[in-house]
Amino acid sequence: MAPSNKEVYSLLCFIGSFIMVLGDKYILEEVDIPKSNSDLKIFTGEELKRFDGSDPSLPIYMAVKGVVFDVTTGSDFYGKGASYNVLVGKDSTRAVAKMSLDSADLNHDLTGLTDQELKSLDEVYKGVYVQKYPIVGYMDYKMAENTIKNKLEL
Numbered sequence: 750m751a752p753s754n755k756e757v758y759s760l761l762c763f764i765g766s767f768i769m770v771l772g773d774k775y776i777l778e779e780v781d782i783p784k785s786n787s788d789l790k791i792f793t794g795e796e797l798k799r800f801d802g803s804d805p806s807l808p809i810y811m812a813v814k815g816v817v818f819d820v821t822t823g824s825d826f827y828g829k830g831a832s833y834n835v836l837v838g839k840d841s842t843r844a845v846a847k848m849s850l851d852s853a854d855l856n857h858d859l860t861g862l863t864d865q866e867l868k869s870l871d872e873v874y875k876g877v878y879v880q881k882y883p884i885v886g887y888m889d890y891k892m893a894e895n896t897i898k899n900k901l902e903l
């Protein structure tokens with residue numbers, strides 16, 4: 750039996766909305782990791798912990814999107830007792846994306862973030878962190894992702 754006009758119309762609407770949803774999807778920009786730079790360090794989450802502003806003899810480090818920044822010059826924001834101190838000594842990608850200081854968001858899990866949050870993450874990453882702070886290294890999880898990506902591209 751041939752499909753009715755109504756059925757054809759419903760199918761087109763379904764395909765159309767699917768394309769619209771895909772078209773709107775925000776894809777997080779990739780991080781460029783230099784191929785060889787012996788000055789750059791690879792950090793585990795554990796190693797990053799001591800750079801949380803509690804020891805004044807150490808710099809303050811914070812990772813966003815797996816990139817570790819030296820945010821010591823922003824100690825008014827990030828130093829001990831300052832408003833954004835919870836963000837440092839760790840990878841706070843999720844917190845930055847959601848503009849949240851909630852302990853549940855102080856990690857690099859991107860699960861369930863909205864397009865708007867992902868877009869905002871890229872804007873703050875580029876507009877604040879890349880602009881203001883020197884990069885001192887990369888998180889081990891980001892290096893692992895990058896290795897997998899390079900292998901797939903071979």
Ligand code: HEM
Binds near residue numbers: 844845873
């Ligand atoms: C009542 C809520 C908030 C107010 C009034 C506020 C206010 C501000 C202001 C005025 C600045 C700019 C300071 C400057 O450049 O001189 C700033 C920067 C910033 N805020 Fe907020 N903020 C709020 C909440 C949050 C939350 C919840 C987050 C969570 C991640 C956040 C993350 C940041 C970041 C990452 C910066 C950039 C710091 C830097 O330059 O290193 N803010 N905020």
